[in-house]
Amino acid sequence: MSNVAIEPVVAFLKTLQDDICQALEAADGRAKFVEDNWQREEGGGGRTRVLTDGAVIEQGGVNFSLVSGNKLPPSATAHRPELAGRTWRACGVSLVIHPKNPFIPTSHANVRFFVAEKEGEAPVWWFGGGFDLTPFYPFDEDIKHWHQTAHGLCAPFGNDIYPAHKKWCDEYFFLKHRNETRGVGGLFFDDLNQWDFDTCFEYIKAVGRGYIDAYVPIMEKRKDTPFGEKERQFQLYRRGRYVEFNLVFDRGTLFGLQSGGRTESILMSMPPLARWEYNFQPDKDTAEGKLTNYLKPRDWLS
């Protein structure tokens, strides 16, 4: 079995954050990410990078964090009592991009690593992550590109990986009270330690880098599509659903807020502007009404 070590993961994640920010800045063409370094009292810290008011990106955040603790809290170990009392470290890159143009989807990506240690015993570790796309005005070719990129990066790890992590994504990003998915999915996985450490790490690298390949071409392709007030208002309305998912369902957000995480970095995922309207139901035949057809799981490869 390969050596479990957090240092190479941390190094990769920092480089990934750099690469993603650089690719997004290049695609935006105007605004730059501003970095905010922060420390956490209980151990660790992070570097939060935020881009606002770009030519293409209305608001976006790409966050790196490395946090640690001397003792896992009971809430984190309820289902794994063998972890109680272990020291732990967790690191990850998490990002959400809210573009200005409603024809560019919102995107989210995350890769993370967790390890709990105890002297004289083998470390307990796992990876998690994925990326998912939330269009307002979906283009089939964009969604196919997104899923083909996901499928391609999964392929070296086995034919069962894309279908499994695609399904997990559809199930995870689901708004029960709206009976709809958050968007058109992608990849999602947690507790990944089914291969040896090196192979799991390779997969995480592929997912992190794959996000750039999956998203930037869509930004480029749609950034000059003309839009008006109707499209803008629909985008703001749909961003409300994004807020609902993140605050009601997203485990990372809720665990972060409840466990005393850094609120500003966690809620970096919130949209710059969102709206709610009572009982808004666009006609089925309109461009807005057609989005509904995309908010249920679909095979995007055939």
Added chain:
Amino acid sequence: MSNVAIEPVVAFLKTLQDDICQALEAADGRAKFVEDNWQREEGGGGRTRVLTDGAVIEQGGVNFSLVSGNKLPPSATAHRPELAGRTWRACGVSLVIHPKNPFIPTSHANVRFFVAEKEGEAPVWWFGGGFDLTPFYPFDEDIKHWHQTAHGLCAPFGNDIYPAHKKWCDEYFFLKHRNETRGVGGLFFDDLNQWDFDTCFEYIKAVGRGYIDAYVPIMEKRKDTPFGEKERQFQLYRRGRYVEFNLVFDRGTLFGLQSGGRTESILMSMPPLARWEYNFQPDKDTAEGKLTNYLKPRDWLS
């Protein structure tokens, strides 16, 4: 002991909904509430009333509902196993008003009644409710008026009621991850059955009617205060905190969404427009910075 009956409570709540809508329409001077009647498959239904794009009220909803079930779900009876399997009915009026002018606070009020019955046994029942105020640019005289109205309506029920329900309100409407209250409080109570049914019912009536006396004068007083883009943007930013509270902490919202309640009526509380900005921290000496001083419990009567 007085007779426990839901019918007079339902009748009162419908009249209260009418009275509140009428008072708010009069204060708005332009827009009218639009009613939406709905049925619930499992039993009961409601009438949701929404006012949008008024002269004073940007968006507001006043909802009446009466719902019932044949069997209380385990989640509702975890702490009261004696209720398991009982038939139940619940009714209430719930409202949130989001004014356009940032100098008028957002307001919320709710009164509700719950009864669980079983043949041959005494019904188990309680009332709940309250009202609370969320200013953006607080005026001490408005907040004093709000709390004096609350204090005045509580007085006939004992000198301990206002302090107890004021404290409960401060504790309930608290955003742990922001370390601030949602606003400047008011009244909040649950599981109220400490008096006989008639007295509890009288208290609920006083709270429901008291909301109009507490809020409408503030609307009237501030509705013509000039404001600009700076105040508007701050209002939208602070509305983000309202969204955070309602989706992360509010038990009524979360229970409603999780238990298959009517989503559109539950999320009627969402603001028409809200925004988020990374790490926004107004200078302490500005009008915006001063709000922070109001977001912790304070005695408003002395």
